[in-house]
Amino acid sequence: MEEEKVYIRLKKKIAVASTQLIRLRDISYITGNISYLPQVENLKIYQITEEDKNVSIIDGFHLLKTLVHQYPFLTVELLGATQVIIEIKKNNKKANIFIILLVWLLLCIGSAMAIINFHYDVSMKEVHQGLYYLLTGEKIEKPLWIQIPYSIGLGLGMILFFNHIFKKRFNEEPSPLEVEMFNYQQDLDNYLIYHENSLNKQHDT
Known part of the structure; x- marks a missing residue:
């Protein structure tokens, strides 16, 4: 039986809305040999809150921890960067x-x-x-x-x-x-x- 495996390459930086729910597909590029890859891509990773202010960091270890908990028999390889910078867009005022x-x-x-x-x-x-x-x-x-x-x-x-x-x-x-x-x-x-x-x-x- 072929080993179920996914490869994940984190994006370096993304911009999101102030209350957006971060899913795996938002912060990474994903590929693998599993039939349920769309479910993995749709995995909930982090909910942006007001406490995050302007910037938040998602660490690769936190991501792996979430994946292992949700899919314990899935082999995950993390490639490239190990952190994602989340730039949170606020309701900016018009330029003076x-x-x-x-x-x-x-x-x-x-x-x-x-x-x-x-x-x-x-x-x-x-x-x-x-x-x-x-x-x-x-x-x-x-x-x-x-x-x-x-x-x-x-x-x-x-x-x-x-x-x-x-x-x-x-x-x-x-x-x-x-x-x-x-x-x-x-x-x-x-x-x-x-x-x-x-x-x-x-x-x-």
Whole structure:
């Protein structure tokens, strides 16, 4: 008789409603050689409550414990990640247009100040004047035919660097900002998992 076996690969992160009942199919990918696989996929794992706040963690051990209790003769292999991060969606308020405009204005002013201070520190005006003198042999206060293309190129360079203009993407490569946001999210997820495991160990003791 062939051994009844299922393979489970947990999803790393999912988003659910504030009162959703979490089933096995919601948090994992499942396959196996059993005829009652849909029943296993529909197995109740966890009920989201108000106490969970914004984030909850489902550990692979808790999942295996539930499966063993429900299907004691079933062989289960857990592949990949051992925790699932549950992001709980709350009834968010609509964005305040005034706050958005204020943040946008502060970011624009801050970016402009950073660029201006950088150009002042490296004496960019004198550099342009010196470049103009090398090319033409004339000294001029405002070499506009160098400064204007430079300013346009500075803006285009920023657009190409971040690989976005509004919602349009130039290619499939992630921008440096997207990579940094991804790394930040990875660190945040790892912290949540570590913190949850630490709390579980304290409760167990």
